[in-house]
Amino acid sequence: MIIDFDKIAEEHIEGFKGGEGKLDVRAFVDDKARIMYSTLRPGACSGKHQHVGSFEAMYVISGELTVYYDDKTEIARVGQLHYCPEGHFHWFENRTDHDVIYLAIVPTLR
Numbered sequence: 001m002i003i004d005f006d007k008i009a010e011e012h013i014e015g016f017k018g019g020e021g022k023l024d025v026r027a028f029v030d031d032k033a034r035i036m037y038s039t040l041r042p043g044a045c046s047g048k049h050q051h052v053g054s055f056e057a058m059y060v061i062s063g064e065l066t067v068y069y070d071d072k073t074e075i076a077r078v079g080q081l082h083y084c085p086e087g088h089f090h091w092f093e094n095r096t097d098h099d100v101i102y103l104a105i106v107p108t109l110r
Helices: none
Strands: 011-014 022-029 033-040 056-062 064-069 072-077 081-084 089-093 100-107
Touching: 056 064, 056 072, 064 081, 064 100, 072 081, 081 089
Parallel strands: none
Antiparallel strands: 011 022, 022 033, 033 100, 056 081, 056 100, 064 072, 064 089
16 A cells, blocks of 8 residues: 555644644554654644553654653654663654654554
């Protein structure tokens, strides 16, 4: 199956998961997974959240994503992937002055 994000309407989210700022998402969703091509705007962040019954893999396409994973702070750069396993907490932010573009995959495990 080919997923063409250019053919999926972009959703504009303010304060994703209780965070701040703008996140633009083109999402493919079925009963097995949520696959998102996302743009996190400068200064924006998600809220802290736990993955229960899923995990999340975030592959950075452009920019630099600061990720707070459990008790650690990590910087995910172009070509790197942040992985948040089931049961763990994370939140992320764009601490730069340019967009961060990433592909996120969140499967349904149960």
